[in-house]
Amino acid sequence: MIVTRLKGGLGNQLFQYAFGYTLAKRYGDELKLDIEWFDGEGNVPWLTHRKYELDKFTIPSASIIEHKKLPLKVRFFGHRFVRKPFEYLNVSRFYLGEWAVVGSDSKYDYLNLMQRPNIYLNGYYDNYAAIYLKESIDDLRKEFIPQKISEKTQLLVNEVSSTDSTAIHVRRSDQLHSKGHLADLAYYKKAIEEVSRKKTNTNFYVFSDDIDWCKVQFAGLDRMKFVDNSDKNDAIGDFTSMMHCKNNIIAYSTYSWWAAMLNPNKDKMVISPTFYDSKGFLPDDWIQL
Structure with missing residues (x-):
């Protein structure tokens, strides 16, 4: 059995599911989802509140497992307060009898884990996406x-x-703090110029968690439409709309990365800021600015 612990926003959840799916398919195993984080570790004042979002998709390949039904040793070594000190020592994997508890480590070959009957995945895995997504x-x-x-x-x-x-x-919102990765206004204006040059008749649809800021910063630009979603908790609404646009200018965000990746347009143009591990994270045909 493979269990993936879902956490973070929609984009992170999609990466965690995708990696669990890939391993389950490779090993011929069943996939379970642990969603306790959203009411446990993730439900703390200093984090942006997230909720489980994968119930909005058709994902027949997995079912939810109750966190309390996992072995105590797995829950213990999978907990943030236990895991963090080991991460400073570059230890991200624990082999506990029939279980392997696996965190995030881009230097490790995730697709060839030491075989155990059960694997508990507790990481983000986005910087390894270009490799494992090829087969799934x-x-x-x-x-x-x-x-x-x-x-x-x-x-x-x-x-x-x-x-x-x-x-x-x-x-913007959670990317405005000191450790955030904010794509600046210069990036967006350069990206808009690039798309306008190649897609001369395109209309731009702006999606944001701070749409009022966007209306001020992009004022005066041609063919701009601002999507003012009154339901700030409706992550799936903007996501679906971005998926179905013909082209994408993404933020430093796994959320818009997935919207662009799932965009079915075969002739789409995708522009992205340079991510921390772009070589393994961005498809070759995306344009980095």
């Missing part, structure tokens, strides 16, 4: 189809699907 992305495209969207979102999806459209994702 076609399957995941069929599973990562949003199911529960509002009527308002459906109308926008219909609009962007029928026109030459480019999604611009601007992430």
Whole structure:
């Protein structure tokens, strides 16, 4: 059995599921999802509150397992306060009898884990995506189809699907702190110029957790439409709309990375800021600025 501990926002959850799916398929094993983080470790004042989002997709390849039903030793070594000191010592894997508890370490060959009957995945795995997604992305495209969207979102999806459209994702809120990775205004303006040069008739649709800021900063630019989503907790609405635009300008964000990756347009143009591990993270045909 392979269990993946889901945590973080929608983009992170998609990466964690994707990696668990890939291993389960490779080993011919069943995949279980541990979602306790959203009411446990993740439900603390200093973190942006996140919720489990994968119930909005068709993911028949996994089912939820109760955290308390996992062995005590797995829960113990998987806990943040226990795991963190070991990470400083570059220890991200624990072999506990029939269980392997595996964290995030980009230097480790995740696809060839020491065999154990059970594996507990407790990491993000996004910086290893280019390798493990090669063998599973076609399957995941069929599973990562949003199911529960509002009527308002459906109308926008219909609009962007029928026109030459480019999604611009601007992430601010939790990226404004000192450890955040904020794509600056210069990046967006350069990206808009690049798309406009090659897609002369495109309309830009701006999605953001700070849409008022975007309206001020992008004021005066041609063909701009600001998506003012009144439901700030509706992560799936903006995500689905960005997926169905013909092109994507993404933020420093796994959320918009996945929207661009799942975009079905074969002729899409995707522009991205340079990520911390871009060589293994961004597809070769994406443009880095």
